Amino acid sequence: GDSVTQMEGPVTLSEEAFLTINCTYTATGYPSLFWYVQYPGEGLQLLLKATKADDKGSNKGFEATYRKETTSFHLEKGSVQVSDSAVYFCALSETDSWGKLQFGAGTQVVVTP
Amino acid sequence: GAVVSQHPSWVICKSGTSVKIECRSLDFQATTMFWYRQFPKQSLMLMATSNEGSKATYEQGVEKDKFLINHASLTLSTLTVTSAHPEDSSFYICSARGTSVGGQFFGPGTRLTVL
Numbered sequence: 390g391d392s393v394t395q396m397e398g399p400v401t402l403s404e405e406a407f408l409t410i411n412c413t414y415t416a417t418g419y420p421s422l423f424w425y426v427q428y429p430g431e432g433l434q435l436l437l438k439a440t441k442a443d444d445k446g447s448n449k450g451f452e453a454t455y456r457k458e459t460t461s462f463h464l465e466k467g468s469v470q471v472s473d474s475a476v477y478f479c480a481l482s483e484t485d486s487w488g489k490l491q492f493g494a495g496t497q498v499v500v501t502p
Numbered sequence: 503g504a505v506v507s508q509h510p511s512w513v514i515c516k517s518g519t520s521v522k523i524e525c526r527s528l529d530f531q532a533t534t535m536f537w538y539r540q541f542p543k544q545s546l547m548l549m550a551t552s553n554e555g556s557k558a559t560y561e562q563g564v565e566k567d568k569f570l571i572n573h574a575s576l577t578l579s580t581l582t583v584t585s586a587h588p589e590d591s592s593f594y595i596c597s598a599r600g601t602s603v604g605g606q607f608f609g610p611g612t613r614l615t616v617l
Contacts, residue, residue, distance in 0.1 A: 393545070425608075432506060432595070432608035433546075478546070487599050487606060489536070492546040 391416045395479045395493035403501055404471055410464040410496045412453075412479035420481040422446075422455050422462040423490070427476045436464075436477070474500045505529055506598050508609035515586055516617055523581045523612045525596030531576035532598035536606070537569075540593040552579050576600075586616045 395412040421440045425433040437446030442457035479493040505528040538546040552558040552573035560566045570582040595611040
């Protein structure tokens with residue numbers, strides 16, 4: 390079945406550092422890929438998505454590229470802020486963001502001043 | 503817009519009792535709601551999908567008689583954990599989608615602790 394694997398956290402880094410969170414997936418078809426973010430005390434929010442190979446999703450300075458050849462969807466941000474401290478979830482859907490989601494375990498990111 | 507709430511945010515109950523968790527879409531009509539369960543440091547796992555006015559579809563391995571889901575209106579779905587036991591302690595999260603909004607929107611979750 391489908392699965393998503395992402396790097397374990399917590400990831401601790403200083404403000405303005407470069408952030409990468411690795412995510413790989415296995416799927417039988419051609420899934421859509423997502424990154425969700427959960428800030429403390431809040432629900433998961435869609436951060437970005439990509440629906441086909443080589444698509445790049447971007448939002449709030451974050452980027453991720455759908456790499457079919459490596460079955461990856463790594464999240465990157467060039468310069469993090471304290472406000473980026475949150476838990477980040479990689480997910481896939483065999484349909485789109487309207488359908489069932491398969492999540493990775495989540496990666497906690499802590500950004501210090 | 504597209505806000506989903508859950509109530510309660512946390513609940514503690516005794517073993518053998520039943521607990522109801524509500525999921526509401528506050529500013530849109532949710533034709534479909536999903537219920538997820540999250541164990542500490544693990545993925546969110548989909549438990550069931552509920553469409554307004556029809557029976558929920560449960561994922562393999564989820565006991566439908568234990569986790570009762572009702573989606574009686576376009577803004578409310580409930581999850582009732584019947585005869586709860588300590589192993590049911592978990593973080594339960596709902597999400598909702600509707601025809602007027604793009605995407606799937608998540609509630610903040612409910613922490614259930616069964617003593």
